[in-house]
Amino acid sequence: MYVKFFPANKSTFNVSEILQIRDMFTGWNIRDSDIFGPYELLNFTLLGPYTDVIVERHKSGVNKGVLAGIIVGAVALSVTLTALISVFIMRKWYTYQTSKIRLKIDGVKCFTFGEMASATNNFSNSSQVGQGGYGKVYKGILADGTVVAIKRAQEGSLQGSKEFCTEIELLSRLHHRNLVSLVGYCDEEDEQMLVYEFIPNGTLRDHLSVGNSSSNNSWHVTGKAREPLSLSMRLRVALGSARGILYLHTEADPPIFHRDIKASNILLDPKFVAKVADFGLSRLAPLSDADGTIPGHVSTVVKGTPGYLDPEYFLTHKLTDRTDVYSLGVVFLELLTGMHPISHGKNIVREVNAAYESGMMFSMIDGRMGAYPSECIEKFVALALRCCQDETDARPSMAEVVRVLENLFRMTPEVDTTPSESMSTSSQSVTPPSSLPSGNPYFSTDVSGSDLLSGASPNITPR
Known part of the structure; x- marks a missing residue:
C-alpha cells in the first residue's frame, strides 16, 4: 500500500515536517484499528518538490539500547563462567595435591605407572591372578624383589575415587597380623592401583x-x-x-x-x-x-x-x-x-x-x-x-x-x-553321613560391594 501526504493550508511541507513524518513511521508510532494494521514501513520516498531534500538515515535509540544491553550481558556472562571454571579447576588441583602430600607424609609409597608396568610384565595375562567388579589383580615383582598383589581399577569400576582414597588412608594406619598390609599405590595417567602384600x-x-x-x-x-x-x-x-x-x-x-x-x-x-x-x-x-x-x-x-x-x-x-x-x-x-x-x-x-x-x-x-x-x-x-x-x-x-x-x-x-x-x-x-554329597549344590556369583565414604583421615594407633 502506498500512502501520499499533502499539507493543509499550504502547498508543501518544510524539512522539519518531513523529518517528523519520517520518524513517525520508522518509530512505529502508528495507531492500529480492528480492521487495518499492523503496518510496516517498506520505503520512504521523497518526490516532486521534495527530491532535493536530504534526510539522514539513523537507527532508533531503542535499537541501540537493546544492542548495547546484549553486548554487555554477553561479556558479563563470559567473564562469570570463566571465573567459575577457573575456581573449580584450582580447587580440584589443590585437593588432589593436598591428598598426595598427605599420603606421602603418612608413609605410603607412591609408585609410578612405569614401575607397575615393569613389575607385571606390562600387565600381561600371565601375571593376572584375579578379576572382580573393581578391576583386575596382578602378581607383580618390584625392583627390590618384593612379591606384591597389584589391584588395578578399570574404567567405570564399582569402586570410585572416594573408595580408592579411603582404602589408602585406612590401610596406611592399620597394623595387625589379621589385616592385609598395604605396600603402596599408583595414581597417575588416569590409573588407580593399590599395591598389597601378595597372599x-x-x-x-x-x-x-x-x-x-x-x-x-x-x-x-x-x-x-x-x-x-x-x-x-x-x-x-x-x-x-x-x-x-x-x-x-x-x-x-x-x-x-x-x-x-x-x-x-x-x-x-x-x-x-x-x-x-x-x-x-x-x-x-x-x-x-x-x-x-x-x-x-x-x-x-x-x-x-x-x-x-x-x-x-x-x-x-x-x-x-x-x-x-x-x-x-x-x-x-x-x-x-x-x-x-x-x-x-x-x-x-x-x-x-x-x-x-x-x-x-x-x-x-x-x-x-x-x-x-x-x-x-x-x-x-x-x-x-x-x-x-x-x-x-x-x-x-x-x-x-x-x-x-x-x-x-x-x-x-x-x-x-x-x-x-x-x-x-x-x-x-x-563322621559326616556318606549320603552327603561331596560337592555343594549352592552356587552364586559373588556380588562386589560398591561407593560413599567418610573423607576424614582417621588417627590410628598402630598395634
Whole structure:
C-alpha cells in the first residue's frame, strides 16, 4: 500500500515536517484499528518538490539500547563462567595435591605407572591372578624383589575415587597380623592401583568352593588346586578374622566399621593365617558429642554385599559394630556348610536356622570338612546364628565372638597349620553321613560391594 501526504493550508511541507513524518513511521508510532494494521514501513520516498531534500538515515535509540544491553550481558556472562571454571579447576588441583602430600607424609609409597608396568610384565595375562567388579589383580615383582598383589581399577569400576582414597588412608594406619598390609599405590595417567602384600593362598571363598565353580571376586587366585579345609583350619580362619575386626572396632582410634565382611574379602597367607581385606566401603565410627556421649551408630547410605547385609542396617540405615558381627556370622555359616550366602533363591541364614531348629543341623555340615567333634560343631553353629540375629541388640559383641572362638579352637584336636595334614579325632568325633554329597549344590556369583565414604583421615594407633 502506498500512502501520499499533502499539507493543509499550504502547498508543501518544510524539512522539519518531513523529518517528523519520517520518524513517525520508522518509530512505529502508528495507531492500529480492528480492521487495518499492523503496518510496516517498506520505503520512504521523497518526490516532486521534495527530491532535493536530504534526510539522514539513523537507527532508533531503542535499537541501540537493546544492542548495547546484549553486548554487555554477553561479556558479563563470559567473564562469570570463566571465573567459575577457573575456581573449580584450582580447587580440584589443590585437593588432589593436598591428598598426595598427605599420603606421602603418612608413609605410603607412591609408585609410578612405569614401575607397575615393569613389575607385571606390562600387565600381561600371565601375571593376572584375579578379576572382580573393581578391576583386575596382578602378581607383580618390584625392583627390590618384593612379591606384591597389584589391584588395578578399570574404567567405570564399582569402586570410585572416594573408595580408592579411603582404602589408602585406612590401610596406611592399620597394623595387625589379621589385616592385609598395604605396600603402596599408583595414581597417575588416569590409573588407580593399590599395591598389597601378595597372599598366595587366595581367599577363603576359593577354598570353600573346592569342587564347585569358583566365585568371581577381585582377590581370586586362579590356576591353583585347593584342598578342603578341616574343622581346625576353619576355626583358625574364623578366629583370625574375628581378631582383625575386633582390632578395627576397639583398638583403632577412632574405631572403624568395615561394612563389607565376606568370604571373598578374607585372604589366607602361606600359614593359613586369615587377613581381612578390602576397606573401600569402611566408615569411621562416630566420635563423642560435646557432653562426652558417643552415638551408637552412623547414619549412612546402605552399602555392602547381598547375602551379608545386616537386615536392621538395611532398613534403618544405621551402621554399627554389630553390622560387621552379622556379616561375619554369615561367613561362619559358610565355613560350616560350604554354601554361598544366597543361591537359587535360598538364604543361608534361613536354611541353617531351619535345620538347627528341626534337629537336622548335621545334615547341613560341609561333607568335605572330614571328621569333627560334634560338641564343637554345635557350639560353632549356635555362635554363628547368634551373630545373624535380626535384632542388633541380640547379637554378641566382637570381643565375645573372639572369646567363644578361642574356647572352641581349644576343643579341636591338635593339628598342623596346613589343611593337607590328617586330623586326629577324639571319642566325640563324628563322621559326616556318606549320603552327603561331596560337592555343594549352592552356587552364586559373588556380588562386589560398591561407593560413599567418610573423607576424614582417621588417627590410628598402630598395634
